[in-house]
Ligand SMILES: Nc1ncnc2c1ncn2[C@@H]1O[C@H](COP(=O)(O)OP(=O)(O)OP(=O)(O)O)[C@@H](O)[C@H]1O
């Protein structure tokens with residue numbers, strides 16, 4: 001079986017900085033993989049390259065066997081690779097439920113030709129509202145669904161962002177610190193949701209997280225980056241024993 005995502009010798013430079021420098025790995029469908037490494041080691045840049053925000057200087061990316069290298073973010077999103085941001089990007093002047101609904105695919109009401117004809121998109125809108133509310137409930141956000149995005153706690157914003165990324169029917173989710181700045185209890189809740197989603201829908205996750213004690217309870221595989229290179233690819237237990245990782249990241 002082909003891996004759902006194949007990253008082959010990908011490099012991204014910013015002037016003289018080799019942010020990502022020859023990274024290769026495969027993600028098998030349904031895997032939950034942690035991506036760790038020191039600050040500035042290239043984790044976010046790697047996600048930016050996979051999701052099309054940056055074109056790589058070198059290397060290839062394949063999604064379900066198809067070469068998607070250099071496609072625009074919008075095309076990659078529509079193929080089913082969805083990313084979240086290190087700092088949540090919510091629409092501040094929208095309610096939680098609206099923030100989640102905007103991510104639905106193919107909204108007829110957004111088509112300027114169809115928009116004036118209410119009857120043509122009303123049913124779809126009702127259907128989308130239903131699935132949005134269902135997902136909001138699944139993620140434990142029912143209580144705040146009619147709050148403004150600005151009224152949420154940092155942890156709730158993170159949850160809304162993940163909830164929203166689910167609405168576009170993704171196959172691969174690239175999550176940039178989905179639990180950063182969130183208390184351990186809520187962080188574990190977020191990770192439990194991720195495991196549940198994987199079990200239910202067979203989605204594949206690549207997740208950046210700095211708190212290894214939490215991350216390692218939920219992932220089966222870990223990638224470690226250092227100075228743009230992949231220095232470890234294996235199970236969580238092995239991370240603490242690997243000399244290169246200890247040297248670069250864990251210390252002592
Ligand atoms: N747009 C950019 N322009 C110039 N340099 C950049 C840009 N984005 C990232 N870099 C540099 O690339 C390197 C990798 O940064 P990146 O944000 O990918 O690291 P990271 O592993 O996500 O770090 P952190 O854990 O702090 O989020 C850093 O040296 C950073 O300063």
Ligand SMILES: [Mg+2]
Nearest residue numbers: 043044045086
């Ligand atoms: Mg980062």
